[in-house]
Amino acid sequence: MKERDLKRAYNNVLAQAISTSQNFLFAGNRFGDIFILSLKELEKSTEEPPSKLQVCSQGSDLDINCLAFHRDFLIVGAVGLIYGLKWDEEEETLSTKRAWEIKIPMQVDAVEVPDVNCLWLCSETDALYAGCGDGIIYKINLEGGRVERDYRGHTDYVHCVVGHADGRIYSGSEDGTVRSWSDRQKIETSISEPYKDPKLLRPDWGKWIGAVAVNDDWLICGGGPRPAIFHLGSMQCTRAFDFPGRVHLCDFVDDSVIIGGEHNHVQFYTLNGKLEANIPVEHTASYSSIWQMNPFKFMSIAGFSNKLHILKDFRFLDSKIELYGNVLGDDVDTEDGEQQDEDASF
Numbered sequence: 001m002k003e004r005d006l007k008r009a010y011n012n013v014l015a016q017a018i019s020t021s022q023n024f025l026f027a028g029n030r031f032g033d034i035f036i037l038s039l040k041e042l043e044k045s046t047e048e049p050p051s052k053l054q055v056c057s058q059g060s061d062l063d064i065n066c067l068a069f070h071r072d073f074l075i076v077g078a079v080g081l082i083y084g085l086k087w088d089e090e091e092e093t094l095s096t097k098r099a100w101e102i103k104i105p106m107q108v109d110a111v112e113v114p115d116v117n118c119l120w121l122c123s124e125t126d127a128l129y130a131g132c133g134d135g136i137i138y139k140i141n142l143e144g145g146r147v148e149r150d151y152r153g154h155t156d157y158v159h160c161v162v163g164h165a166d167g168r169i170y171s172g173s174e175d176g177t178v179r180s181w182s183d184r185q186k187i188e189t190s191i192s193e194p195y196k197d198p199k200l201l202r203p204d205w206g207k208w209i210g211a212v213a214v215n216d217d218w219l220i221c222g223g224g225p226r227p228a229i230f231h232l233g234s235m236q237c238t239r240a241f242d243f244p245g246r247v248h249l250c251d252f253v254d255d256s257v258i259i260g261g262e263h264n265h266v267q268f269y270t271l272n273g274k275l276e277a278n279i280p281v282e283h284t285a286s287y288s289s290i291w292q293m294n295p296f297k298f299m300s301i302a303g304f305s306n307k308l309h310i311l312k313d314f315r316f317l318d319s320k321i322e323l324y325g326n327v328l329g330d331d332v333d334t335e336d337g338e339q340q341d342e343d344a345s346f
Contacts, residue, residue, distance in 0.1 A: 004324055007031055007033075007306075007324045008306045008324045009306075011029055011030075011031070011304075011305060011306040011323060011324060012029055012030045012287075012303070012304045013027050013028065013029045013287070013288060013302035013303060013304075013305075013308070013323070014028065014029065014030065014063075014064065014065055014066065014287050014288060014302075015027070015028045015064055015065060015066045015067040015077075015288055016028075016067060016288045016289075016290040016300055016302055017067035017068055017069040017074065017075075017290065018039070018069060018290055018292060019069050019074075019087065019089070020069060020070070020071055020072070021089055022039065022292055022294070022295060023038065023039050023040055023089070024036060024037065024038060024039060024087075024089075024092075025037040025039055025290070025300055025308075026067055026069070026074055026094075027067075027288075027300070027302055027308060027323070028058075028064030028066075028067050028076065029064060029323075030063045030064070031060060032057060032058040032059045032060050032061065032062040032063065032064060033055050033056070033057050033058070033064075034055065034056045034057075034058060034064065034067075034074070034076075034094065035053055035054070035055050035323050036053065036054040036055070036056065036092075036094060037053055037308075037321070038052065038092070039296075039298060042298065042310070043295075043296045043298075053321070053323065054092070054094075056085075056094045056096065058076065058078075062078050062079075063078055063079060063115075064076055064077075064078060065077050065078060065079075065115055065116055065117055065118075066116060066117065066118050066119045067119070068119040068120075068121045068128065069087075069121075070084075070121055070123065070126070070128075070142060072086060072087050072088075072089065073085065073086060073087065073099065074087050074094060075119065075121070075128065077116035077117070077118070077119050077130060078115075078116060079113055079114075079115050079116070080103060080104050080106075080113035080114060080115075080116070081101055081102065081103050081104060081116070082101070082102045082104070082116055082119070082128070082130060082140065083098040083099075083100060083101040083102070084098065084099045084100045084101075085097075085098060085099065086099050100145050102140060102145060102146075102147070104116060104130070104132055104134075104138065105138075105147065107134055107136075110134060114132040114133035114134035114136075115132060115133035115157075116130050116131075116132055116133075117131050117132060117133060117157060117158060117159055117160075118130070118131040118158065118159060118160050118161050119131075119161070120161045120162050120163050120169065122163055126141065126142045126143050127139055127140065127141060127142070127148070128140040128141075128142055129161045129163065129169055130161070131158030131159065131160060131161040131171055131173075132157075132158055133157045133158075135152075135154040135155055135156055135157065135158060135173065135175070136150050136151065136152055136154070136158070137150065137151040137154075137158055137161055137169070137171055137181070138150050138151075139151070139183075149183070151169075151171070151181045151188070152187075153179055153187060153188045153191075154171065154173040154175050154177065154179065155173075155175045156173050156174035156175040156208075157173060157174040158171055158172070158173050158174075159172055159173060159174065159208070159209060159210050159211070159223070160172045160209070160210065160211050160212045161212075162212055162213055162214055163214075164214050164232075165216065167182065167183065168180050168181065168182050168189065169181050170212050170214055170219060171212065172209030172210065172211065172212040172221055172223065173208070173209055174208045174209075175207075175208075176193055176194070176195045176206075176207030176208060176209060176224075176225075177191050177192065177193050177209070178191075178192040178193075178194065178209055178212055178219070178221050179191050179192075190235055192221075192230065192235050193207075194207075194209065194221060194222075194225040194228060194237070195207035195224065195225045197225070197228075197237055199226070199228075199237070199240050200225040200226045200228050200237065200240055201225060201226075202224055202225060202226060205223075205224035205225075205246050206223075206224035207223075207224055207225065208223045208224045209221055209222070209223040209224075209225070210222065210223035210224075210246065210247050210248045210249075210261065211223065211227075211247050211248055211249050211250040211261075212250070213250050213251045213252055214232065214252075215252045216232075217231065217232055217233075218230065218231060218232060218252070218271070219231075219232055219235075220250045220251075220252070220257055220259075221247075221250065222241075222243070222247030222250055222259065222261075223246065223247050223248075224246060226240050226241065226243070227240070227241045227243050227247045227250055227259050228240040228241065229241075229257070229271065229273075239271070239272065239273045240273070241257070241259055241267075241269050241273055242273070242275070243259045243260075243261070243263065243267055244263055245261045245262040245263030246261045246262040246263075246285075247259060247260070247261040248260065248261040248262070248285060248286060248287045248303075249261065249266075249286055249287060249288060249289050251289060251291075253268070253291060253299070253314060254293070254314070255270070255271070256268045256269060256270060256271075256276055256314070257269045257270075257271065258289060258314075260281070260286035260289060260301065260303075261285060261286060262284070262285045263286075264280060264281060264282075264283075265278050265279055265280055265281060266279045266281055266286050266289070266301055266309075267279070268314060268315070276315070277314065277315045277316070279301070279309070279311065279316070279317050280317060281301060281303070281305075281309050281317075282305045282307055282309075282320070283301075283302070283303030283304050283305040283307075283309075284303070284304040284305065285303050285304045286301055286302070286303035287302065287303045287304070288301070288302045288303065289301045289302075291311075291314070296312075297312055297313060297314070298310070298311075298312060299311040299312075299314055306322060306323050306324055307320040307321060307322055307323065308320070308321040308323065
């Protein structure tokens with residue numbers, strides 16, 4: 001099997017990010033490749049996906065686990081390190097050299113370098129929070145390029161970290177807990193264990209938490225346990241969702257909730273648990289979704305497949321973008337199944 005065919009068959013996109021200008025989408029995979037998509041081209045195309053994709057290789061030995069974007073830098077989380085790549089908006093080019101690099105500290109009793117599994121950026125303070133495979137969350141000051149503090153309490157991999165407007169952060173872990181943290185305290189401010197709720201427990205799939213999201217008043221999380229919504233003030237479960245698979249992504253989108261994971265659909269629900277949209281996906285598992293409301297409405301869903309699934313109204317699948325194309329160029333699938341040869345190959 002040729003390398004390109006191998007990548008097409010086993011592509012796994014774990015991370016996506018949108019540039020500060022909201023004009024470009026970046027998607028990173030387990031083969032160490034970063035794909036760059038112009039959202040302006042996507043916006044002006046009413047029926048067909050864009051015809052041009054760039055790719056920037058980070059090396060075949062580097063897994064891209066998570067991405068974030070800050071000012072004019074794409075931030076990459078990999079195994080044991082976080083680094084920044086300069087993005088030139090005018091030239092539409094991503095630097096091949098790392099502008100800066102931060103290594104995750106090795107713990108005394110560690111037997112392997114920890115993965116950087118998730119990133120959450122607080123743009124107001126220039127602080128980056130990294131959830132890692134050693135069960136620790138690291139707060140990194142991007143101006144100084146140093147680890148400011150760590151948050152210890154999880155006893156297994158941290159899969160997700162998100163922030164709240166009041167300064168708290170929330171994390172979910174393989175240990176089955178959702179914890180909240182504050183810079184004013186050394187330990188977690190609260191611990192929730194969804195798997196202990198009989199309504200949420202799914203014994204065959206374990207207790208791990210794969211995704212967490214928060215808004216002003218609510219928190220949603222899921223993994224092995226059934227996805228559910230909790231009131232932030234009391235951390236009481238108010239509603240479970242009927243998503244049938246293991247959960248790897250969830251988010252609040254406008255007035256809805258999106259949930260995805262190991263299932264052939266990504267689903268949108270109301271906050272009351274009513275199914276609003278059932279989006280078919282070709283992923284073996286969906287691991288990443290990213291969206292914006294302005295300057296135009298757009299969402300990309302990615303996972304274990306060679307395609308980005310594009311939604312423009314969050315209720316229907318508009319198109320699928322092929323990432324690795326054939327040797328003559330990249331193929332783009334439209335929703336009716338037609339294919340086109342791309343203008344550019346890589």
